[in-house]
Amino acid sequence: xxxxxxxxxxxxxxxxxxxxxxxxxxxxxxxxxxxxxxxxxxxxxxxxxxxxxxxxxxxxxxxxxxxxxxxxxxxxxxxxxxxxxxxxxxxxxxxxxxxxxxxxxxxxxxxxxxxxxxxxxxxxxxxxxxxxxxxxxxxxxxxxxxxxxxxxxxxxxxxxxxxxxxxxxxxxxxxxxxxxxxxxxxxxxxxxxxxxxxxxxxxxxxxxxxxxxxxxxxxxxxxxxxxxxxxxxxxxxxxxxxxxxx
Numbered sequence: 001x002x003x004x005x006x007x008x009x010x011x012x013x014x015x016x017x018x019x020x021x022x023x024x025x026x027x028x029x030x031x032x033x034x035x036x037x038x039x040x041x042x043x044x045x046x047x048x049x050x051x052x053x054x055x056x057x058x059x060x061x062x063x064x065x066x067x068x069x070x071x072x073x074x075x076x077x078x079x080x081x082x083x084x085x086x087x088x089x090x091x092x093x094x095x096x097x098x099x100x101x102x103x104x105x106x107x108x109x110x111x112x113x114x115x116x117x118x119x120x121x122x123x124x125x126x127x128x129x130x131x132x133x134x135x136x137x138x139x140x141x142x143x144x145x146x147x148x149x150x151x152x153x154x155x156x157x158x159x160x161x162x163x164x165x166x167x168x169x170x171x172x173x174x175x176x177x178x179x180x181x182x183x184x185x186x187x188x189x190x191x192x193x194x195x196x197x198x199x200x201x202x203x204x205x206x207x208x209x210x211x212x213x214x215x216x217x218x219x220x221x222x223x224x225x226x227x228x229x230x231x232x233x234x235x236x237x238x239x240x241x242x243x244x245x246x
Contacts, residue, residue, distance in 0.1 A: 001040075003041040004040075004075075005043035005044060005065075006046060007047075008046070008047045009046070010048045010051070011051070012049065013051065013052030014052070016081055019053055019054045019081070019083065020052075020053055022039055022040075022056070023056050024039045024056060024059075024061070024087065026057060027057070027059050027109075036060050036088070036092070037063065038060040038062055038092075039055055039058045039061055039087075040061070040062045040063070041062075041064075041065060042062070042065065042095075043065045043067075044065065044066060044067035044074065044075070045073055045075075046075045047075055047077065048077060048078075049077070049078040049079075050077070050078070050082050051078075051080045051082065052082070053082050053083075054084075054085070055084045055085075055087070056084075056085055057086055057087060058087050059089065060088065060093075061084040061089070062079070062090070062091045063092055064094050064115075065093060065094065066093070073096045074095050074117055075096065076095065077098055078099045078100075078101075079098075079099070079100045079101070081101075081102045081103060082103040083105075083106070084103070084104070084105045084106070084108070085105075086106075086108075086109075087108050088108065089109075089110050089111055089114060090105040090106075090111070090112045090113055090130075091112070091113040091114070091115075092111070092113070092114040093115070093116075094116065094117035095115060095123070096120060097121050097123075098115060098120070098123050100113070101124075101128065102126075103128045104129045105129070105133075106129070106130075106132055107132045107133070108133040108134065109134045110133065110135045111133055111136045112133040112162070113138045114136070114140075115139070115140050116141040116143075117141075117142075117143065120142065120144070122150065122151040122152070122153065123153070124153045125152075125153065125155070126153070126156060126157060127155070127156050127157065129158045129160070130159050131158070131162060132161045132162065133162045133163065135162070135164045136164040136167070137160075137162040137166045137167060137185070138154075138159065138167045140152055140167075140169050140170070140171075140173065142169075142170070142172050142173045144171070146172045146196070146197075149172035149173050149174045149195075149196040150172065150173050150174070151173075151174045152169060152174070153178075154167070154176065154178070155180065156178070156180060157181075158180065158181040160181070160182075160183045160184055160185070161185065163186045163187075164186060165185055165186075165189070165190065165191040165227075166183070166189050167182065167189070168191045169190075169191070169193070170192075170193045171193075171194050172194060172195075173192070173195055173196060174195070174199050175195060175202070176200075178203050178204060179203070179204045180205050180206075181206045182205065182208075182225070183206065183209055183210070184208075185210045186210075186211075187224070188210055188225070188227045189224070189225045189226060190202070190227070191224070191229075192229065192231050193229040193231065194229075194231060196232050197232035197233070198232055200231075200233065200234040200235065201234070202226060202234050202237075202239055203239065204237070205240075206242070207239070207240070207242075207244065208241070208243050208244065209243040210223050210224060210225055211243075211244065222245070224245070225241040225242075
C-alpha cells in the first residue's frame with residue numbers, strides 16, 4: 001500500500017492506451033471499513049491525481065482518510081482514465097473534493113464509490129461508468145448543514161447492473177444530474193433521501209429497467225427509476241423512465 005499525507009502526489013501511467021496495472025492482494029472477505037487500507041491512500045492535507053492506471057483487487061483501490069483535528073482537510077483527489085475492478089470497494093472514504101472523469105469502476109464486491117464526509121465541497125463524476133457492484137454504484141452521505149448542502153455533479157455517466165441502487169444520496173445534497181443513464185440496477189436507478197429543498201436537477205437522463213432482478217441482487221418492493229424520500233423538489237426535464245418495476 002502507498003500512503004500520502006500532507007503532500008501533493010500524482011500517480012500517472014505514461015500511456016493513456018496501454019495503462020499500467022497495479023495488482024492488489026486477493027481479499028477473501030469484507031474488512032471493516034474503519035480498518036480497511038487502500039492500495040493508494042490519501043491522508044489529511046494531501047492531494048493529487050491518479051491517471052492512466054488500472055487498479056485490480058485489494059480491499060479498497062483508492063482510499064481517502066480524514067483527521068479528528070479540525071485544522072486538517074480531507075484529501076483532494078482527481079481520477080482520470082482510471083479503471084478500478086474487482087476491489088472490495090473501488091474508491092472509499094472522506095474527500096474535501098473528489099473528481100472522477102473518463103473512468104470505469106466495475107465489479108466491486110461492495111460499493112463502486114462510497115464517500116462519507118461532512119466537509120466535502122463538491123463531488124464531480126463525468127464520462128464514467130460505475131457498474132456491476134455488489135452494493136451501490138455510487139454512495140454519497142453528506143453531513144453538511146441543510147442550509148449549505150453538498151453539491152454532487154453527475155454528467156454523461158452510466159450506472160448499470162449494480163445489485164443495489166445505481167446511485168444513493170443521503171443527507172443535505174444538491175444533485176445535478178445531466179445526460180446520464182441509470183439502467184438495470186437491482187433496487188433503484190437513483191435513490192435520494194434528504195435532498196436539498198430546491199436546486200436539484202435530473203435533466204436529459206434515462207432511468208430504465210431497474211427491477212427486482214434476482215440476477216443483480218434486487219429484493220423487496222423496489223425496482224424504482226427515481227426515488228425521493230424526505231427530499232425537496234427535483235426538476236426532471238427531458239428525462240425518460242422506462243420499464244422500471246415501480
